Amino acid sequence: MLLSLSNAPRDYAWGSTTLLADLEGREPTGAPEAEVWFGDHPGDPAETSEGSTLDAVTGGTLPYLLKLLAAASPLSIQVHPTIAQAQDGWGREQALAADDPARNYRDANHKPELIVALSDRFEALGGLRPVADTLRLLDALDGSAGVRALREHLEGGRDEDLLRDAVGWLLSGDAQREVDEIIAALSDAASDEFAAELAAVRAIAGRYPGDPGVVVALLMNYIVLRRGEAIFLRAGLLHAYVSGLGVEIMAASDNVLRGGLTPKHIDVPELLSVLDTTPESVPVLQPSPGAVTSYPIDVPDFALRRVVLTGAPEPLDVAGPSMVLATGGDVAVTGADGVAVAVPVGSAVFATVDETSLTLSGTGEAFIAQPGR
Numbered sequence: 139m140l141l142s143l144s145n146a147p148r149d150y151a152w153g154s155t156t157l158l159a160d161l162e163g164r165e166p167t168g169a170p171e172a173e174v175w176f177g178d179h180p181g182d183p184a185e186t187s188e189g190s191t192l193d194a195v196t197g198g199t200l201p202y203l204l205k206l207l208a209a210a211s212p213l214s215i216q217v218h219p220t221i222a223q224a225q226d227g228w229g230r231e232q233a234l235a236a237d238d239p240a241r242n243y244r245d246a247n248h249k250p251e252l253i254v255a256l257s258d259r260f261e262a263l264g265g266l267r268p269v270a271d272t273l274r275l276l277d278a279l280d281g282s283a284g285v286r287a288l289r290e291h292l293e294g295g296r297d298e299d300l301l302r303d304a305v306g307w308l309l310s311g312d313a314q315r316e317v318d319e320i321i322a323a324l325s326d327a328a329s330d331e332f333a334a335e336l337a338a339v340r341a342i343a344g345r346y347p348g349d350p351g352v353v354v355a356l357l358m359n360y361i362v363l364r365r366g367e368a369i370f371l372r373a374g375l376l377h378a379y380v381s382g383l384g385v386e387i388m389a390a391s392d393n394v395l396r397g398g399l400t401p402k403h404i405d406v407p408e409l410l411s412v413l414d415t416t417p418e419s420v421p422v423l424q425p426s427p428g429a430v431t432s433y434p435i436d437v438p439d440f441a442l443r444r445v446v447l448t449g450a451p452e453p454l455d456v457a458g459p460s461m462v463l464a465t466g467g468d469v470a471v472t473g474a475d476g477v478a479v480a481v482p483v484g485s486a487v488f489a490t491v492d493e494t495s496l497t498l499s500g501t502g503e504a505f506i507a508q509p510g511r
Contacts, residue, residue, distance in 0.1 A: 149172065155171065157257065158171045176486045179200075213378050214402065217413050227243035247389055250371065253385070255364060255382060266357055266417050272292060273293075274332070276288065282319040282323055309409070334362075339356055351400070375414060430452070459509070462489070462506055465484075
């Protein structure tokens with residue numbers, strides 16, 4: 139069975155007022171439109187063409203959450219727990235109300251995620267840079283006491299330990315004077331090697347003046363995706379989306395430990411307990427030159443394929459409850475009954491588990507989500 143899905147955009151403050159409207163070919167509402175959720179998560183289950191919500195169809199068992207994400211300004215710097223960490227944290231917080239702002243764990247699941255760029259330019263921060271590289275970046279800043287103090291936290295030990303110490307110090311609340319001096323030093327900083335990184339962090343500082351997360355961002359890798367490119371963010375990896383439009387898929391969880399660029403609750407000890415401070419770059423996954431791109435990730439919760447349609451029907455095997463999300467052109471999907479269902483841009487069609495093969499037709503672009511294998 140195929141069911142058409144829709145949902146209202148969520149109006150988070152960082153959302154774009156134009157990106158989703160432009161994608162769907164409609165007039166902007168004037169309000170920020172940050173995310174559209176296509177899933178059965180109790181926080182915002184999708185609406186079906188039969189007048190119910192998707193959780194009534196699935197029983198709330200869908201292992202993934204598919205989203206459109208439109209960022210005009212940076213999301214919070216954040217990290218997600220492993221399953222074991224989530225189960226432990228969920229158990230420890232059972233005495234807290236579900237809507238308690240001090241709650242870190244909303245469920246007992248992990249939240250690995252993949253984002254694919256729909257805009258021609260999608261900016262993100264992902265993973266912590268090797269300390270030696272960051273020390274070269276700091277050479278571009280002035281010699282203020284704040285910059286010297288950060289250097290001292292990044293010298294004389296293993297990268298993993300130094301980065302954990304630096305992040306904890308910056309977010310502790312005891313380093314605000316140094317944070318302000320480092321942010322001030324960004325205005326005149328110049329570096330051929332790190333020009334893009336410095337420009338990006340200056341822009342973030344303009345959005346979040348005085349926020350310690352601005353300096354945490356200086357420790358992170360700056361990533362620019364082009365349309366169709368993707369990054370996978372595993373548990374423990376510090377990250378933040380900065381700007382752009384994308385398709386995001388994740389395990390069905392709402393567990394977020396924040397590390398700056400937000401007015402929301404930041405639990406520094408809990409963040410550090412989940413954070414993996416091993417320096418690493420985040421590989422950019424490239425789209426295939428063919429009609430179908432499969433993004434290689436190794437999680438059981440979800441898999442995602444991008445399909446570019448040029449007129450010829452594209453048959454695709456699927457396994458488990460699946461979704462087709464249209465992101466461009468005129469797309470239709472046909473299931474076992476042979477009836478083609480149109481998928482308007484910005485909306486999705488849900489295929490129940492009895493559907494094992496779907497045929498996409500038309501011209502445009504769509505994404506196929508299903509459980510991982």
